[in-house]
Each structure stands twice: as C-alpha cells, then as structure tokens.
Amino acid sequence: MNVARLLVLVLFAMAGCRCIAQTSGPPLAVRQVPAKSLPVPTDVSPGMQAVIAAPLRTGWDVLWKTGGEWRAAANDAAAKTIETLPAMRERLHVTVKPSTINGVKVYVVTPDAIPTEHRDKLLIHVHGGCYELSPGEAGTPEAIMMAGLGHFKVISVDYRMPPDAYFPSALDDAMTVYEAALKTSNPKNVAVFGTSAGGALVLEMMLRAKQLGLKMPGAIAPGTPMSDVTKTGDSFYTNEMVDNVLVSRDGFCDAATTVYAHGHDLKDPLLSPVYGDMHGFPPAILSTGTRDLLLSNTVRVHRRLRQAGVEAELEVYEGQSHAQYSRDDRLPETKEAFGEITAFFDKHLGH
C-alpha cells in the first residue's frame, strides 16, 4: 500500500463519523468514532479536576502472567499506599487494628466517635484491586473513609490472593468473615460494601449466601463492580482510553483477574456476578462515574437488581473514571459519595 492511499484510509477513519453498515449478518454495524481531545470538566471541584486531568495510570498495559509477578507488583504499589495511611486515619479520626476471624486476616476500623444509632451496626469491607492488588493494610483506605465519613465500625477483609491462593479464595475468606458476623450481629444490622473487585465480591457473596441458605445482610454497596470479566459491556469500548484508571479492557486489571481465575470459567456468576440470579438480594446502592470503564457493568447490575425486584439505587458521578469517588477523602465528591452510602445504610439497616 502506498503512503497516499494509507493516508486516505487513516483520514477516513478519523473523520468518518457515519456508521459502516455490514448487512451480511453479524457482526452488526460498527460505529467509527474519530480521535478526540477531552477537556477536563469544569463542573466538578478543583481537586476532582486534578484527579480527572491526571495522565493514564502508569503501567496500565503491564500484563503480568503469574501470581508471583503480581504479588511483587502489588507489594511495590502497596508500600506507597501505606505511607499515606497514618495521615488519612488522623484526618478521619479512626483507629485500625489487625486481627483474625476464624483464620482470616482482617483489619478492624473504628471511628473515635460512633453515634448511638450506629453502635449496633457492623459493616464488612471487601477491598478492590483486580483480585491481586492492595494486600494487607493497603486494602484499608476505603474502609477508613467509610468508618470516618459514615461513623460506622468496619471490618475490612484482607483476603488471600495469588500466589498464596486462587479463585475462589477471596470469596471464601469474605464468606468466613460474613458468617462470623451473622453470629454476633443481627443480619439486618450488617452491611457489606466494596469497590471494583470488591464490588464484585459483594455481589458474589450474596450469590454464595443464597447457595448456603444464609441470611442476607440489611444492605449492600457494590461500587463500580467488576461484574463481567468476559469483556462484555459497552463502556469497555466507549470509555477505552477515556478512563485514566483502568484505561482498557485489555489492560492490567483483566490480566490480574485472569491469573486469579486460574483457568476457571470467567462467566461463572461467582466471577461475573452480572450473570447471577439476584432475586432476594438486599437493598443495594451502586456508584460509578461517566468516564468509568465499568459504567456499563455497573448499570447492568442495577438493571438486573431492578428486574429481580430489588430496591437498588444508582449514583453516577460527573467526569469520574473508575472508582475515583474514593480516590481522596478530602474531596467534596468523596464526601458526597460516602454520604450517599451512609444515608442508604441509615435508611435500610435495622429494618
């Protein structure tokens, strides 16, 4: 192909904003979207503008292939996260203590002041990180935010990860903590929350609890859940290279999940809970952002919940990529997101 012809094709691809109809059966017509420049939204706080303006996550396209490689990468990232925690705990007036529950490592996160109506409530937190990242204390930031901004006691599950254990180890560990909680608390006073892989784990826990005939908690808050790890979901395409956290459906998070799945069918609802039967789930509040690579997989869960007759609220935050509502506890958008979850828990727990 000569250069001039290639140029014509490339320019056509960039400028071509009409659909290309393929009338001879599947795949259906593909829409060609030209290259574009996205300004930083002006209708969010200055702090959130900085978060949105940040470049694509460093290493988004580094695709480790073994549990050992992921653990090394996770430990490097965790060290940096852990450095930020003492100041955050101080800002939010919470104490974090490591413990174990029936052999599972946890962190007990306690706010200095717990209002009377929250003293019989217990939140279980399942951290995110593509089933591979945020080991140990690095998994606690979201739990610290929930405890500090919502004034609840939180138990954060430090579930096993590769190379120590593979699917369904994270779910097993989270269930161990949930079952223990059912013995000490009225299930109606328990909520379970988490973001990304943590959001998926919250949904997977409900599916497993149904299988086991366990009581449901009073409410759940699955934040931008990795509810479909088969690369199905329209925002995997529309928000590719738009989301500066996950970046691409073929990026680090997919690679990490594949290692955790360890050959297990990715469409199993215990890995892709959007395919699970959600009848009987407790009231749920979901959070995502307009630039989130998992926007579709959050709204799809919302639809499945509603179709199953579950009371489910959806919050979508302007301009945010994956999980940026929990990026910095000092931003008004973070306070807003945890405020919504707190209000939802206050409405539904204890009833």
Next chain:
Amino acid sequence: MNVARLLVLVLFAMAGCRCIAQTSGPPLAVRQVPAKSLPVPTDVSPGMQAVIAAPLRTGWDVLWKTGGEWRAAANDAAAKTIETLPAMRERLHVTVKPSTINGVKVYVVTPDAIPTEHRDKLLIHVHGGCYELSPGEAGTPEAIMMAGLGHFKVISVDYRMPPDAYFPSALDDAMTVYEAALKTSNPKNVAVFGTSAGGALVLEMMLRAKQLGLKMPGAIAPGTPMSDVTKTGDSFYTNEMVDNVLVSRDGFCDAATTVYAHGHDLKDPLLSPVYGDMHGFPPAILSTGTRDLLLSNTVRVHRRLRQAGVEAELEVYEGQSHAQYSRDDRLPETKEAFGEITAFFDKHLGH
C-alpha cells in the same frame, strides 16, 4: 506539509493515548483519545441492537438559523412520525383527541382501560425536540407510550414553537396546562414527564411553579433533560460521535435551541435548569443511556436533586444514545423504562 509528515502526525493522533499535561495554568490537561470502532453491544435486545447500530441521524449537522427554517424542517419530520401513530395507538390501546386548555393546544391521550388506582391520577406530558421539532400530533408518541404501557390518562402539551413564539413560550404554555390541572386534580395525583427538551421543560416548570408559589405535583419524570444548553457537561465530549441521535454538542439540537432562546441568556435556569435551586422539588425519576450525549447533564441533575434533599432515582440504560428508551414501544427496553416510571409514579402519587 508533505504527505509523509502529515501521515506521521495523523497516526500519532490516532495512537496517542497518553495525556498531554499543560502545566502552565488553564486550560487543564486535555486527554487525547484515539479513533476507535464501537461494536454493537451484545447485552441488549436484538431490536435495541438495531437501534444502536443505526447510522448517525441524518441531518445532525444541518444548522438552521431561523424559526421559519426550523418549522419547515420540523413539518417534514413530523409528517413521517405521524404516519406511524395509528398503528402505535392501536398496539397500545389508546385514543388521542385534540383539545385546548385555556387557549393552549393539547392532546388528551386515554388508554382503553384505566385501573381503579389510576382513575384519579393525571399525567402532563411535555414533548421533546430541541424546542423546535415535533409540532402537533408528532409530539404525542411518548404520551401514547406512557398512557398505553402505564395505563394513565395523559395530557400532552402542544406548546407554541418558533416562528410563532420564542422563549419562554413553551414554558408558558406548559404552565397554563399545569395550572389548569391543579384546579381539577389534587396536585398529589398529578405527575409531569417529558424527554430531552421536554425533560428540561419539566424541570423549568418546577422552578417556575416555585416562583409563582404553586403547589408541586406528586412526582416528575424528566428523561435525559437538556438541563445545560451552555455546552457544559463532560459527555458532550466523551459521547461526541458516539451518540447517534444528537451526535455533537455543535449539532442540530444546539442550533435549534439557540433559535428558540432568541438571544436570552442560555445560563438562565429557565433554559439551563441544572443551575436552578431544586429544593422543594417533588420526587423525580431520571432516565438516560451510557452513550447519551446528555448522560452528564442527566446525572448532574440527579446530583443537584440529591444535594437538595429530593428523592431522586436514576436509571441508565446500557448502550443507548439520547432518548432511545422511548424510540420503539415494541422493544423490551422501552417497556422496562416506562415500567420503571410507572412504578415510581405508583409509589409517589397520591401521598
């Protein structure tokens, strides 16, 4: 510039997926997103797949400049819509009769069967079309769907449009009908709904009702509201050339709205209601889609409502562009969307 150099630049623009940081003050860093191909989502109904696969709206970039030009274009489009209405009315078992209320043209849309609990309820419909399109009977499809799928009596306002009248004529006419409804119905039994410009008008009506000290209705359903006509809202950029209905913030709908505004300040909350004070608004259900050019301007209204303490639900439909939840009454997604609105009205009306 020689061809080879241009090719290099073009290829760079397509492949460049890193942010360009501009450290010397505003504008903030702009994200460069390469050209991409969007497959049709597989996780929606075949009928909705066809809607999503359709090419960009014909004439999306035809920017008429006068009310007269818009009226001619609107009449052409309306004739095609009106052809489809008899079959739709028959499918949905509704009757449509033209009438006037205090000088304002309306269509009274009545389902053949109205359940007992809906007999004292009245819905007011404000059609969309960028304040310029869908005159006369062409404005009734959404009212027919709501009446037929939800089994409510609906009054659809055929408000004046350019060149007969300009801002705030649409709002004035909708208010005339609303005030008349308050005299015959308990406000708690009245709901107001509409999509796009109709969704904005619903919000504008609530702002105007507050100004006038009128009672609020029992519930509202502003669908993907044109809540900000100043081109602010992140999805004006992220979903540009992705949404096959509105297509671009610089497309036909912006041009039409500018003609309607007739020189009035576009940031006036009676044109851009996202800037209005929403305290005291009635419970609201909002609908949009992940590809909607107005995704941001729907979720921003949701946030403003929630910040004002209003009970507000958000529904986001997978893969849909602007207002595609009301494109075809035969699709399961349409039934789902109107089912959500019906359930919301059933929950809130009469209380």
